[in-house]
Amino acid sequence: MTLAFFFQQLLNAVQLGSIYALIALGYTLVYGVLRLINFAHGDIFMAGAFIGYFVATLLVGVGIGWPWGFILTLLFSMILTALLGVGIERVAYRPLRTAPRLSVVVTALGVGLLLEHIALGAFGASRRNLPPLLPETWMQSVEINIMGEYLSFTWLKVLIIVISLLLMIILQVIVRRTKAGMAMRAISYDKFAVPLMGVPMDRIIAITFILGPSLAAAAGVMYATQYPVIEPYMGLLVGWQAFIAAVVGGIGDIRGAMVGGFILGFVQIFVVALGQFPALSFLSSTYRDLVAYALLLIILVVKPTGIFGVATRQKV
Amino acid sequence: MFKKALPLIVVLSAAALVLTACPTAKGPSEILIGINAEMTGDIPKVGEGTKYAAEIAVEEINSAGGLEVGGKKYPVKIIIEDNESTAEGATAAATKLITQDNVLIMIGAQASKQAIPAGQVANDNECPMISPWSTNPRTTLDRPWVFRGCFLxxxxxxxxxxxxxxxxxxxxxxxxxxxxxxxxxxxxxxxxxxxxxxxxxxxxxxxxxxxxxxxxxxxxxxxxxxxxxxxxxxxxxxxxxxxxxxxxxxxxxxxxxxxxxxxxxxxxxxxxxxxxxxxxxHYAAAGAKGKTKEFIDKYNAKYGYVPDDVGALTYDTMYIAFKAIQDCGKLTGDLKTDRKCVCDALAKIKNFEGITGRMTFTEEGDPIKCAVxxxxxxxxxxxxxxxxxxxxxx
Amino acid sequence: MAQLPRRIREFLGRIPLLAYLLGFLAATGIESILGKTLGLLIGLGGVPAFFGITDSLSRLVLDKGLGGVLLSLPSVFIYFVLALVYDVLIYILPVFIVAGLLSRPVRWFVSTLPEWLTGFIHMVTLFLSLWTWGGLVEYRLLVVMYIGVNIIMTTSLNLINGYMGEFSCGHAGFMAVGAYVSSVLTVWLFTQDDVFGAPVLRAGWSVILFPLILVVGGIAAAIMGLLVAFPSFKTRGDYLAIVTISVNFIIKSAIENIEKIGGPRGFMGMKGVLRTMESVLNVPWLLIWTFIGVLVTLVVIHNFVSSTKGKGVVAIREDEIAAELMSVNTRHTKILAFTISSFFAGIAGGLFAHVLGYINPGTFTIFKSTESLVMVYLGGMGSISGSVLSAGIFTLAMEALRPLEVWKKVLIWLLLILLMMFRREGIMGGKELTDFVSLERLGLRRPVKEVKGYAPAAD
Known part of the structure; x- marks a missing residue:
């Protein structure tokens, strides 16, 4: 394995991981506040991509291109998807707030499946891709010479990584430095005492459902620029994988979701990449899923509450 | 209550005797073709292409007054079932089409994952089936009732x-x-x-x-x-x-x-x-001539895009089915006989000129055709x- | 006149279950003789598959926009009314008439027999009526078997998710193990196959060994269940959910990599096994074994959760530490619960594989697991009769609403969400059917004679 090959795979892993991390954050935020695994999150991500597609088509149609076209698409898709998220919470989850936890989980599963099939019924089976929002040159490969071998990347990949990191920093600031963020953290510590302190539960939950889906929408738009196929089922597998990432990191913990996302990206890429070594040739890409999930299993056996998860003390 | 019910039972059983004695009508009034397609699930576009192409073929036949078999014109009706892109969905859809809707012939499923189990159902129930798109040899292997429309x-x-x-x-x-x-x-x-x-x-x-x-x-x-x-x-x-x-x-x-x-x-x-x-x-859409171009233009005009290969293959398969039914010569209305007759006719088809090329079925029910x-x-x-x-x- | 409804209700209330079952059997008998003619006569065009729901919905015109839907509604309605006429004539009237007529004799008959024999007679009657009902249209038979497989899946998952309160979302993985192990064994032993060659045993053995092979598939799945059971000592809740998902992915990926059994191309030949079995004795083997499989699952899981060990399972759900203190060996209990659950998933897999005649790893993905999850919560956690009901309703709805095409799923998931909103604990909400209707009332158990100074405990 040459150095260029290693760095190339590292770049691949970071880019894949940053998207997983963004989606995983949505799971973790909602979980932290509501103790709800929002299984509809993957499909909210899909909805974000679809909304992004319609916004972008509109913008490009009226002649708004790079850079405003991209920024506005990202913004509008985040806003509209956040509205969708808040709406879902209001209509489907709020009536169940006192219900057993798992009935809400199954409602979330149902909401996700409903979104998928509404998208399929309403928009048809055709795959779509975003109209060109970025300049051509951003999509073309740029090569850097590393010790005689070339490392290729596109500015798009760099852009995705930068925007993801930026969003994660913004989120961190919101959660750490604002009152709402403080309330969110407080609720995740004790959801019975905090409302007694005068913290408006409904508003904090609404804020959570603004943050999570808007991150998913940003991930959706960026995902659709990097992987230009938008379809109703696109959120299914990515959603599950991001959920895994969130849990491996320690669900409910924001750093955990980021780290979990990157870990999943790294594992998926490097299980394939390491097969390059003759000694590790059993790690062919055929066995990727097998090895990757076995690794996750081991992580959870060693650290049963994920990497950042604190073992919950049980009251006896 | 029982006293009231008793006459009813008597009436019912009397009606039963009379009704079972009634002869059934001679010959079918229409030709039913079942379409087993991937409308939802992993590959909904394949299902859509199948549906559209089949609808075009049926429209063409029906606008000419129906399919002429043995001097009589029958309207053709298709029943489309979604197999949800799963093996169990394909089995259920095939069983429904064959045993409940009583179709004469089934078209699809398309992907091998669905076509293999659907072919099993067709073969077990002795109903001819053509999969336009499945390329896995096992779809037709040892199944005299199952055919396909593409190369392997x-x-x-x-x-x-x-x-x-x-x-x-x-x-x-x-x-x-x-x-x-x-x-x-x-x-x-x-x-x-x-x-x-x-x-x-x-x-x-x-x-x-x-x-x-x-x-x-x-x-x-x-x-x-x-x-x-x-x-x-x-x-x-x-x-x-x-x-x-x-x-x-x-x-x-x-x-x-x-x-x-x-x-x-x-x-x-x-x-x-x-x-x-x-x-x-199977065929090159650009610069297509004759029937192929006609189909592409018609499809494009109606649905707004050039048909996928699955559409073209389904269209061909529909016409192969039509030809087999025509070659059969006569529809008796007895499903078992008619299905057998259509299946035999399918096996005998030689040099069928489709829009995706000329084809002849082998013994296995696979077409010999060119690739481009x-x-x-x-x-x-x-x-x-x-x-x-x-x-x-x- | 006002007395009439009450009197009818009282009368119907006294009819024992067996009489209803015999009524249904009679109805299916009448349908198989008269159904087709009656269907043709009142313009249904044949026997409606599921009480006419599917056939009336198929009159709906979906591809002409909202106008098309609205315009086609009257014809849907007319057809639905016709189907209702059919249902009343074929099912409802005969069921109630026969049940009413047989009420007294059956009550007497049941009271003379030992309880185990009564139970057996009930089961045989139910089986016969399902057989005649399904035998009329093969499609029904397939759906009945799907329902059976789903009941086993749902009930066994309910043990983990409902009774133990864990969140397992990889049940399809165990199903896959059972499906593959039993299919490979039956195909290897009893059919001519390209991979395994000539049949190893004589055809006669197939009839005897088939249930044993299903059990072997179940045991293999149970062993895989340990993969989840051991991490569950330390890992709980959502983390255990990830373990189960990972196990699901690992099993699927492993099967994909075993070329010998077809890899992603899948494995087939199970229909040949059935033909071999039918060549020995021509009875609907698969229906019989699915039926028995469902019965065994229900009995075993019911007995397990009512046993001392099983109470430990519920104790773990309520409070693991407290359970440990109360001398529940949580490790043993967890291992037992996971192995029993995955064992039955394996049995379901074996049956499913033989019903379909073809399996491939893509069938047993996380989405299949999700389906079982939905059925568990739909029926209600910790309710066996809820699982049975929801598996039946869900499977039947999936088939009966077919004509709605894509919108079928929109409708089904919408209904699920609405149901969760208004009945948040599922259909049965943790209760069993026997909480509403006593076994004595149904004629399944002899009434306890009241002894002076002793009141029978409520069941």
């Missing part, structure tokens, strides 16, 4: 390998395919076998899993192996991702694909990146490049 992997793989070696001058090939899907896997293996038998070398044989969107790890390995050609027998909605990511990573060699590339959506999704690539398929290699030209059209026929056909 063991034919297409070598065609691609030969093309890569002779026309593209490749000595080293790389393959990237979905290990969890039987169509790409079968084709990738056939390609590898043929390419190595011709003295070539497969330097990278990389896989991913269905629904993956990121292939950068595999493509980075492929790039390190420096192949002369990249063969990727994937579906049209994965190809843009593969091709774009390959180009981003600096892989410059020609990219070769299979008939699953053949969709109008490919170019919409892929843009410039796919131009200059090749793939083997298509080049994606700079205008983004699928341009005829070369044709490859099985031995004994020109």
């Amino acid at each position: 992997d063991p034919f297409q793989g070598p065609v691609d390998a030969k093309f890569a070696m002779d026309e593209l001058g490749a000595k080293k090939a790389a393959v990237l395919y979905d290990v969890a899907s039987d169509y790409p896997k079968g084709l990738a293996e056939e390609f590898k076998k043929a390419f190595e038998a011709m003295g070539g070398q497969v330097v990278a044989f990389e896989t991913f899993t269905t629904k993956d969107k990121d292939f950068s790890a595999q493509l980075t390995k492929i790039k390190a192996a420096e192949p002369d050609v990249l063969f990727t027998p994937q579906y049209y909605d994965e190809v843009p991702l593969i091709v774009k990511q390959a180009r981003e990573l600096g892989i410059t060699c020609p990219i070769l694909g299979s008939d699953s590339w053949g969709s109008a959506e490919l170019m919409k999704l892929c843009g410039d990146a796919c131009k200059g690539s090749f793939f083997s398929t 290699i298509v080049k994606i030209n700079d205008a983004g059209e699928f341009e005829f490049y070369k044709s490859a026929c099985p031995e004994g056909m020109e």
Whole structure:
């Protein structure tokens, strides 16, 4: 394995991981506040991509291109998807707030499946891709010479990584430095005492459902620029994988979701990449899923509450 | 209550005796064709193409007054069932069409994962079935009642390998395919076998899993192996991702694909990146003539896009079914007899001139037909490049 | 006149279950003789598959926009009314008439027999009526078997998710193990196959060994269940959910990599096994074994959760530490619960594989697991009769609403969400059917004679 090959795979892993991390954050935020695994999150991500597609088509149609076209698409898709998220919470989850936890989980599963099939019924089976929002040159490969071998990347990949990191920093600031963020953290510590302190539960939950889906929408738009196929089922597998990432990191913990996302990206890429070594040739890409999930299993056996998860003390 | 019920029971049983004695009407009033399609699930576009193409074929027949069998014209009616792109869905849909709706012949399922179990149902219930698109040999193997409308992997793989070696001058090939899907896997293996038998070398044989969107790890390995050609027998909605990511990573060699590339959506999704690539398929849409062009124009006018290969194959399959029913000569109305008659007629079809080429069924129910290699030209059209026929056909 | 409804209700209330079952049997008998003619006569065009729901919905015109839907509604309605006429004539009237007529004799008959025999007679009657009902249209038979498989899946998952309160979302993985192990064994032993060659045993053995092979598949799945059971000592809740998902992915990926059994191309030949079995004795083997499989699952899981060990399972759900203190060996209990659950998933897999005649790893993905999850919560956690009901309703709805095409799923998931909103604990909400209707009332158990100074405990 040459150095260029290693760095190339590292770049691949970071880019894949940053998207997983963004989606995983949505799971973790909602979980932290509501103790709800929002299984509809993957499909909210899909909805974000679809909304992004319609916004972008509109913008490009009226002649708004790079850079405003991209920024506005990202913004509008985040806003509209956040509205969708808040709406879902209001209509489907709020009536169940006192219900057993798992009935809400199954409602979330149902909401996700409903979104998928509404998208399929309403928009048809055709795959779509975003109209060109970025300049051509951003999509073309740029090569850097590393010790005689070339490392290729596109500015798009760099852009995705930068925007993801930026969003994660913004989120961190919101959660750490604002009152709402403080309330969110407080609720995740004790959801019975905090409302007694005068913290408006409904508003904090609404804020959570603004943050999570808007991150998913940003991930959706960026995902659709990097992987230009938008379809109703696109959120299914990515959603599950991001959920895994969130849990491996320690669900409910924001750093955990980021780290979990990157870990999943790294594992998926490097299980394939390491097969390059003759000694590790059993790690062919055929066995990727097998090895990757076995690794996750081991992580959870060693650290049963994920990497950042604190073992919950049980009251006896 | 019982006293009131008693006369009713008597009346009912009397009615039963009378009714069972009634003779049934002679001959059917219409011809029922079942369509078993992937309307939801992984590949809804395939289901849509199937539905649209079948509807066009039926409309054509019915606007001419119906299908003429033995001097009498019957209207044709299709019943479309969604198999949800799952094996159990395909089984349920096939069983419903055959045993409940009593169709004369079933078209589909399309993908092998669905067509194999559906074929099982058709064969067990002795109802003829044609799968327009399934390329797995097992769909028709040892099943006299099951036919297909396309060529098989063991034919297409070598065609691609030969093309890569002779026309593209490749000595080293790389393959990237979905290990969890039987169509790409079968084709990738056939390609590898043929390419190595011709003295070539497969330097990278990389896989991913269905629904993956990121292939950068595999493509980075492929790039390190420096192949002369990249063969990727994937579906049209994965190809843009593969091709774009390959180009981003600096892989410059020609990219070769299979008939699953053949969709109008490919170019919409892929843009410039796919131009200059090749793939083997059933027909070339650009510069099509005669009946083929007629069908493409009709489809395009009605649904707003050029039909995918699955649409063209379904259309052909519909006409094969029509021809078999006509060749049958007479419909008795007794389903068992009629189905047997249609099945026998299907097996006898010789040199059927379809829009995807001329075909004759083998004993297994597989057609012998030519493949064409298509080049994606700079205008983004699928341009005829070369044709490859099985031995004994020109 | 006002007395009439009450009197009818009282009368119907006294009819024992067996009488209803015999009524249904009679109805299916009448349908198989008269159904087709009656269907043709009142313009249904034949026997409606599921009480006419599917056939009336198929009159809906979906591809002409909202106008098309609205315009086609009257014809849907007319057809529905016709189907209702059919249902009343074929099912409802005969069921109630026969049940009413047989009420007294059956009550007497049941009271003379030992309880185990009564239970057996009930089961045989139910089986016969399902057989005649399904035998009329093979499609029904298939759906009945799907329902059976789903009941086993749902009930066994309910043990983990409902009774133990864990969140397992990889049940399809165990199903896959059972499906593959039993299919490979039956195909290897009893049919001519390209991979395994000539049949190893004589055809006669197939009839005897088939249930044993299903059990072997179940045991293999149970062993895989340990993969989840051991991490569950330390890992709980959502983390255990990830373990189960990972196990699901690992099993699927492993099968994909075993070329010998077809890899992603799948494995087939199970229909040949059935033909071999039918060549020995021509009875609907698969229906019989699915039926028995469902019965065994229900009995075993019911007995397990009512046993001392099983109470430990519920104790773990309520409070693991407290359970440990109360001398519940949580490790043993968890291992037992996971192995029992995955054992039955394996049995379901074996049956499913033989019903379909073809399996491939893509069938047993996380989405299949999700389906079982939905059925568990739909029926209600910790309710066996809820699982049975929801598996039946869900499977039947999936088939009966077919004509709605894509909108079928929109409707089904919408209904699920609405149901969760208004009945948040599922259909049965943790209760069993026997909480509403006593076994004595149904004639399944002899009434306890009241002894002076002793009141029978409520069941």
